[in-house]
Amino acid sequence: MKEQESLQASFEVFRHNLQNFIDISLLEDETSWMDWIDNVSRKIDVKCWEKKECKNEKCPAYKNSCGRCWIIAGTMLPGEAQCSFAKKYQSCRNCDVYQEAVYKNPIIEVEEYLIVLIHSLRSKQQELNLDANTDFLTKLHNRRFMDSYLHHEILKMKRDDTSRILMMVDVNGFKVINDVFGHQVGDQILVECADIIKTATRESELLSRYGGDEFVILLHENTAHDIAANAFIGRIEKLIAARNAKAGDEGPMISLSYGYTTLYSNNDIAEALAEADKNMYLDKAARKKNL
Template sequence: MQTLNLLEQQFSNFNAFRLFESNHLESNQRGLALLEQLQTTLDLNELLNKYAMVASKYIEFTGLTFKAESVEATIRGSRQGKIKRQFNLSINGQQLGRLTYSLNAPISGSTEKVMNELHRYLLHPLNNALTYRTALMLAMQDSLTGLGNRRYFDEQLKRAMHQANRSNNKVGLIVADLNKFKVINDTFGHAVGDKVLIHFADALRVSVRDSDSLFRFGGDEFVVLIECAGDESLEVIYHRIHEAVAADGYLEKYQVSCCLGATFMKCGDTEKSFFERADQALYRKKTNAAPLLSLV
């Protein structure tokens, strides 16, 4: 594995613009062509694809993946090669992530030199894309529980319904809220109430698959979005939530319980009608003593 570490200090000998000072026309053309492409986007996937399009003119590879601590991006049409070559990319000693090329043959010394040069142009746009992605995720996240917020739910529901219509898969929703949560807040204070919400969010996390998504709308209302659902998925997840809540000592201490309303997407549903049907199922459970899981 090779590590590329770009140090930026006040008196550093490196200056990105010096890459253009080379007397080699080919080097200048590579840099200019790449920068022109990379400066047009902050989307990580698009950035990687643009980089690959230019890099493929100088490097023969079958696939390219970038992986950081919390994100992974792979170029369109990426295929496994016979060997892999990995580069750690960092700025000021801060690790950005790992760039992995899939290759069918070892690279030459001259090709490696070109790769290192191209990586220098990639570093700053890549860092900008990662920073932008982090800012977007924070804007889509509930600050207390770390779950998605209502804005993120709206985006993910639209995407999931569109994907389900194309692939003929089932999508399910479970809407949940806590029973007598206001009493807990009024009796024990908001610090306890916040901790109850955090523990309930954790109970939801251990109850769903990695492909499912969790959201908090504010207050004590939560939503589970289940993609590629089976006929029994909603029932199974309900029982998992029930078991996780019962097993949590903090929730048990304050006698926390929840109500759940659930539904599958139906033909002709809009995002509004889909969510409202699950929410109505929850309302019926709370007002009419419906079964533990009200499914419509």
């Protein structure tokens, strides 16, 4: 009788968690997903760091609120961090922590298989989303991500009654670099430019490779926009000067042109990008004239 009641209770929890997940999957919300993981993890009473008497504070599972160490990336397995979910899970299934937590009754076991499957699919989805939103060469966000981000920022700006700086940066003489030095060197120049701009960009700001040799940056500033934009350009130019001085006569020098505009909540994004692009070409023309 007690065993039947235990199975019935496990089934009710399983049904509730499954319905919860279906509701969350329709929202496609990262916060809700993490809340669900946290909720279904509450009943895991086997703590790996306690059972193994582990003191490794660097392990991401150590005293983690998610009791399922077998779905936490980077946990330690015999001294080796396994970040591959598939490889890690195969090892974890043979662990006494997993077996004690999961093999209590058939319903809990089936529920755990479902949770692991959901987590595996979710991890793969996140990997695919990252690939789809990342430029393969520079590892920056790509145009697809920036366009989506700008639309979300416009909505946020309307709520907060704020504005942003939208900046376009272009590599000067990039076609000549490709023609004279070859595309491999051209690719390396793009990577160097991306690294330089990224170094000058603050954590609250967003940088993307928008296409070809063009980069788009969204700056968040409370100060006057001309002052903030010129300060950002100054940081980049200082880094470029140091890079060129170090390179000497080896390979092409790096030179960039800049154009920016203020992005308001009532702006059309395409028009704002076109304005920044126009200003960038004005800067490029002025730089050629001063050579």
